[in-house]
Amino acid sequence: MSKQAWDNYWASGMHSCFPKNEITDTELKQVWNNSIKQLALKDHAQLLELGCGNGFLTEIIIASLTSIRHILNMMDYSQVQLDKVLASAQYETRVFQNTTIEQMPFNDASMDLVLANFSFEYADPDKAIQQVSRVLSKGGQFLFNIHAKNSFVSAISTNVCSGLQLMFKNKYLFANINEIIRLKQQLTDISHKTEIIAISRSVIDELKSMDIASNGGIGNSGVIEDILPIINTSNSMVSFSRLEHIWESYKLYQMRIQQQLEVGYDSDSIKILVKAFNQSAIDVSVKPIYIDGKLFSYMLQGVKRSN
Structure with missing residues (x-):
């Protein structure tokens, strides 16, 4: 454990x-x-x-x-x-x-x-x-x-594990969020803001797609609540270290949920x-x-x- x-x-x-x-x-x-x-x-x-x-x-x-x-x-x-x-x-x-x-x-x-x-x-x-x-x-x-x-808790946890697995394998999602942070750190004109909005929509679409594929696992995991502030154009306080901390936390979270399913x-x-x-x-x-x-x-x- x-x-x-x-x-x-x-x-x-x-x-x-x-x-x-x-x-x-x-x-x-x-x-x-x-x-x-x-x-x-x-x-x-x-x-x-x-x-x-x-x-x-x-x-x-x-x-x-x-x-x-x-x-x-x-x-x-x-x-x-x-x-x-x-x-x-x-x-x-x-x-x-x-x-x-x-x-x-x-x-x-x-x-x-x-x-x-x-x-x-x-x-x-x-x-x-x-x-x-x-x-x-x-x-x-x-x-x-x-x-x-065979409880409903186990069913939800199974979906969460599935959703997190999809997320960790999705290089497109990671690349887009990293690009949003990069653009925010050098935001100097309206074109960057427009670009951020376009990439943010792609991130949201990816999260929705993974949520459907995992039967609501992404929604139940809390990932969306953590990612939305990062991709929101009104939030300039973002960093790669913060994103790295979020990913590490969810890796540990997946490990803990997997343990629950096993016991x-x-x-x-x-x-x-x-x-x-x-x-x-x-x-x-x-x-x-x-x-x-x-x-x-x-x-x-x-x-x-x-x-």
Whole structure:
């Protein structure tokens, strides 16, 4: 798994899981609120969130558990930004960055509840299950929301990957954008502005063509929002270094999305996962999560056996 891809994502300030789809975010928050409220937790519980990122689930946990005194431990593989989210926490919080699920820095049987939103599945499953079983106390619980292989999220991600692949292969697009930047840097007369407008239209046509070919992948990727300011004639603050930064960011973005597609579970692999948990003294139930009538993810709820 590429740490650089995730570092880049969280460094961009992303907080939401689906920043371009507020309805999905709202529905997912409700799923988590309902799931957490159903848990029976003792006072002074030790909580652990895996793959906390910039705090999407962290914020929900803090808001949902105001009446139960607890210590919230958060860990992530990357450098994350949690200061704003943790400012509202009433109880003690601890952040562990650059930490893997396969090697958790916590004592045996030290956690009463472990939570994860789209993070557990990125780890090696055997090592991750072993660690979850190790850190959970007897009777301890976990809630993991994991990617579903045949979900609408996977379908969108597949299209995004396809769209980005088309973009990276399109030398005509790159050449045109580079030419626009060159002309803007030496803009001295109206002829240059007219030329920029003509080339910009070609860029937009190329993006539209790639969007159609990828079933909306370009539109869902965010590329258009980043490129439009560069080709807009009214924006003179452009540079080749800025364009290079954008391309590099999208290469990392494609890498991260590709990882997401590889870790999704279907009905058969879910059964194998449940069996592995059972063999590690954890009883698990699985609930498919649907949003807008479409499969979204799987919520796994587990309990560490007391015997």
